[in-house]
Amino acid sequence: MAGIESDILDELYNALDRDPSSVFLHERLLEVWAELGDKEMTSGFASTLQQLDPYNELAAQYLGQIPKSKPKSKQDPNKAKAPTASRQWSFSNLPGPSYSQGESSNSQPLPNLSGQEKDLSDGYTILKLEAQMLQVELASVLSHLSTSDHEDDEVLPNLIAMSEGRVSSVISMEQPLAVRERAREIKASPEDAEELIIEDFEAIVRWAGVQDPPLEVDAIRERLVKRKLLLEAALPESMGQDTVTALRHIEREYLEKQYVNSETMLGDDISDIPKENFFVSEDNYAWDMDELAQAITANDGVMRNPLSKQLFTDSDIRQILAHPLGQRLKPMQLKQNQLKQGVRSATIEWVAKVGKIMLEDQSVDTAPSRHALDEFQAYVVTLPQSEQETIKSLKIPGIDSTSRQPFDYTIGESVRDAIANTTCLHKVGDFLSQAARYLKSQ
Known part of the structure; x- marks a missing residue:
């Protein structure tokens, strides 16, 4: 028995085990055994088929009988006749297309499929099975012909490809929709x-x-970037962020995009982040927006990357605040922005003065620094309540001059830590000098 006939029989018997009463499967097995010339098996399947379907024309043909006419059913003449399929078979137990080229065709059906997915899965298996049968029949016919035309030479390889599951190599796919048409739709x-x-x-x-051959990942990404640029040119500027977000989703799901971090802050895989929570910052960190919003909230609304400690870019900040899970950060961001505007020039000069004294203080008892801190605290008490709130709550970005690591600190916190000896006086002096320059820039 040729390999292809053996494969077809394996496929059919495997399916028949799952659906022993399938008329369609008995018809196909009958045809295969008849093609192989096994009269005993042909007769046996014809008899079984006739028991399942007494009016089956194929069974009667192989048994040498005249087909019986089906009795006409009594039906309401006003009731529309339901459409019937030309072939009867059960989708429910046929093996699904869960194997690729080179794998066994006896794979189990895919679990937990919806009705439409199950129909598609089983229809795919039927398509492969019928392509195998047509391949055998056509090869047999061509073997008896002295010549064959060009179309026959093309059909046989196509049937082989379809029987192996390579349907897309036979049926060409339409080009993507034109950019202008897609833009109108959007x-x-x-x-x-x-x-x-x-x-x-x-x-x-x-x-x-x-x-043919399939495009490499880099080539696909290049095409997507070009498509994105063309869509952005055809769409309103307000939709620009939608194209950016869409490309990020595609890169994660289809293009094996690599990020700086392989896990979220809570240890989940990047691939497990829900689509609606997924965000990528410009420094190529991938985030679960729910986790990111919590981390920013814990830092009093300062828009700093919790992993790299670098401040987010303006574009990232706009996207974070525009995200549904980032909406809660808006009041905190607004408060920080308002605090920046609430410091008078005299206060900034005081901050710079104290910072300079602390940086230059090399005394054993640090008396100059202590005296400057006491004077500054006395000055803050005289300020309006709004300015005192700025001193207390405004997070100011700083850089550690030794480790070069970024951090956020308030002036009030730094002064309290220096007085309590929990932070080096020179470090606090360095921060206050940076804070004065930052406030001047605002």
């Missing part, structure tokens, strides 16, 4: 802009995957 449904752009990018990925 502008007509602005509330669905991000999802529509994701669908557009997915179409590019699918198209690239069925090319």
